[in-house]
Amino acid sequence: MENKRETLKSRLGFILLSAGCAIGLGNVWRFPYIAGKYGGAAFVLIYLLFLFILGLPxxxxxxxxxxxSKQNIGLALKTLEPPKTKWHLYGPVAIIGNYVLMMFYTTISGxxxxYFFHTLKGDFQNLDTAGVANSFTLLLQxxxxxxxxxxxxxxxxxxxxAKGLQNGVEKISKWIMSGLLALILILxxxxxxxxxGASGLRFYLLPDFHRMQQTGLFEAVYAAMGQAFFTLSIGIGSLSIFGSYIGRDKTLTGESVRVITLDTFVALCSGLIIFPACSAFGVQPNAGPSLIFVTLPNIFNQMAGGRIWGSLFFAFMSFAALSTLIAVFENITSYWIDAHHTKxxxxxxxxxxxIVLLSLPCLLGFNLLSxxxxLGEGTTILDLEDFLVSSTLLPLGSLIFTLFCCTKYGWGWKNFTAExxxxxxxxxxxxxxxxxQWILPIFILVLFVKGYWDIFLG
Structure with missing residues (x-):
């Protein structure tokens, strides 16, 4: 006899959980850097356009x-596909994608x-710029x-x-997301x-299309398309699981708009935190980990009450990471509950x-396995795992979902829109x-091909 499927207690829980999965580190350290590189507000406008024409559908x-389907992605396609079709073959691949994502995301979350612990403890106080940079190097080693x-x-x-869907995942995610939103507003x-900080604010909020042309218009458009696509964690079923836990009283277009609005709010606010702070203290917002673990701790050191602000910032970042961990772990766990009837x-x-064992190669890639x-000189195991998820499984999965939902060979447009x-x-x-049916798959293919081109031929 089939077990009765758990459901979420509230609509708010669904929106916050879905947003928590979408809101991740890409919103905070990748978005401000890319916005800065490609013309500030001019890039943000193009990003918002692609968020709604690419990410939303x-x-x-x-x-x-x-x-x-009322199933996790591992079984969902099999439940909905027409007889004698093979769409379900992507289901286990999507679940593997969730594991690969966790193989590097857990290291970054760590x-x-x-940094929250060390900032709260005051370990970065009285260190010069080189000292702060060295702290991150020592951690990696x-x-x-x-x-x-x-x-x-x-x-x-x-x-x-482990505590359950309503009493664990939903309840704790509500607290985490509430804390995240409160912290980002304060910061x-x-x-x-x-x-x-005013010059940083002007750079961020006033469009400068001339600066965008200097970096290359196509490159800026592609970067906006990629950021809009990858920020939402679409393509590996980490969001579909929450769809399986809700009723049919609200349309999914409306709910998706709410989730994307929350995700965008966090991304835009992260720019409001970083750009004024960087301009106030005369530093450039750098790419990737150096922004979070080197540039910002140096800024907090110069700021009045910097230890408090630094601790709040890394608490906010930890909340963003944990909200994604909980959402993806729920997807992985539900697969074992549904497919293998595991408690x-x-x-x-x-x-x-x-996942502890699977996370070790990424972690050791900075020291023992360096x-x-x-992917070439200077790359790490983290870069490979990120490439497999961001440039392979997310676009590939999104293309499969689009063809499955919008063509007669899959679930079909009529069934998709009715749901x-x-x-x-x-x-x-x-x-x-x-x-x-036609234009959206082309966008996704462009992203997929460009991702491989940049790594292997760029």
């Missing part, structure tokens, strides 16, 4: 597949927990400390999942009041141990069928 499809923080992040991610207000707590225990440079439009709220515009 695929999010609606993911939620629809989840809600119609860094954030470590210390596998024992990194393992401690990585394991802690996995524990903090799996404990809510943004503080940055806006910094003396000398929830046992599935959490086994997968927690598995000789392994899989998406069930309930009250915004409907899928019927006039966009040609866009969904």
């Amino acid at each position: 695929i999010m609606i499809m993911e939620f629809s597949i989840g809600r119609a 860094w954030l927990l470590a 210390n596998p024992k400390e990194m393992i401690f923080w990585m394991v802690l992040s996995i524990l903090l991610g799996f404990l809510p999942v 943004a207000i503080n940055s806006l009041t910094l003396k000398g 929830r707590k046992k599935a959490c225990l086994y997968n927690g141990l598995a 000789a392994i440079q899989p 998406a439009d069930a309930g009250s709220g915004l409907k899928v515009p019927k006039g966009l069928k040609v866009y969904f």
Whole structure:
């Protein structure tokens, strides 16, 4: 006899959980850097356009597949596909994508927990710029400390999942997301009041298309398309699981717009934190980890009450990371519950141990395994794992979802729109069928091909 499927207690829980999965580190350290590189506000406008013409349709499809099948992505396509078709072959691949994502995301989450602890403790105070940079280098060279923080992040991610959907995942994610939103508002207000921050604010909020042309218009458009696509974690079913837990009283287009709005709010606010702070203290917002772990700690050192502001910032970053960990761990756990009939707590225990082991290559790639440079000189195992998820599985999965939902060979446009439009709220515009069927797959293919071109031929 089939087990009764768990459901979320509230609509707010669904929106916050879905947003928590979408809101990740890309919103905070990747978005401000790319916005700065490609012309500030001019880039932001193009990014917002692609968020709604590229990210939104695929999010609606993911939620629809989840809600119609009442299954995680590992079984959802099999439940909905026409007889004698092979769409279900992507299901286990998507689940593998969730594991690969966690193989490097847990290491980065561990860094954030470590920096929250060290900032709160005052370990970065009285260090000069080189000293702060050296602190991050020392962390990367210390596998024992990194393992401690990585394991802690996995524990903090799996404990809510083990407690159950409503009493664990939903309840704790509400607190985490509420804390995240409160912290980002406090940090943004503080940055806006910094003396000398106005030039950074102008750069961020006033469009400068001339600066965008200097960096290359096509490159800027591609970067906006990529950021809009990858920020939402679409393509590996990490969102469809929450669609499977909700009722049919609200349309999925309306719910998707709310989730994307929350995700965008966090991304835009992160720019309000970083750009004024960088201009106030005369530093450039750099790319990737150096922005978070070198540039910003140096800024906090110069700021009045910097230890407090630094601690709040790394608490906010830790919340952003944990919200994604909990969401993806729930997807992995639900697969074992649905496909292999494993009890929830046992599935959490086994997968927690598995992800600790699977996370070790990424972590050791900065020290004991640093000789392994899989994508060329200077690259790490983290770069390879990120490439497999961001440039391969997310676009590939999104293309499969689009073809599955919008062509007669899969679930089909009629079934997809009937599910998406069930309930009250915004409907899928019927006039966009040609866009969904033909133009959207081309956008996704461009991203997929460009990702491989940049790595192997660029």
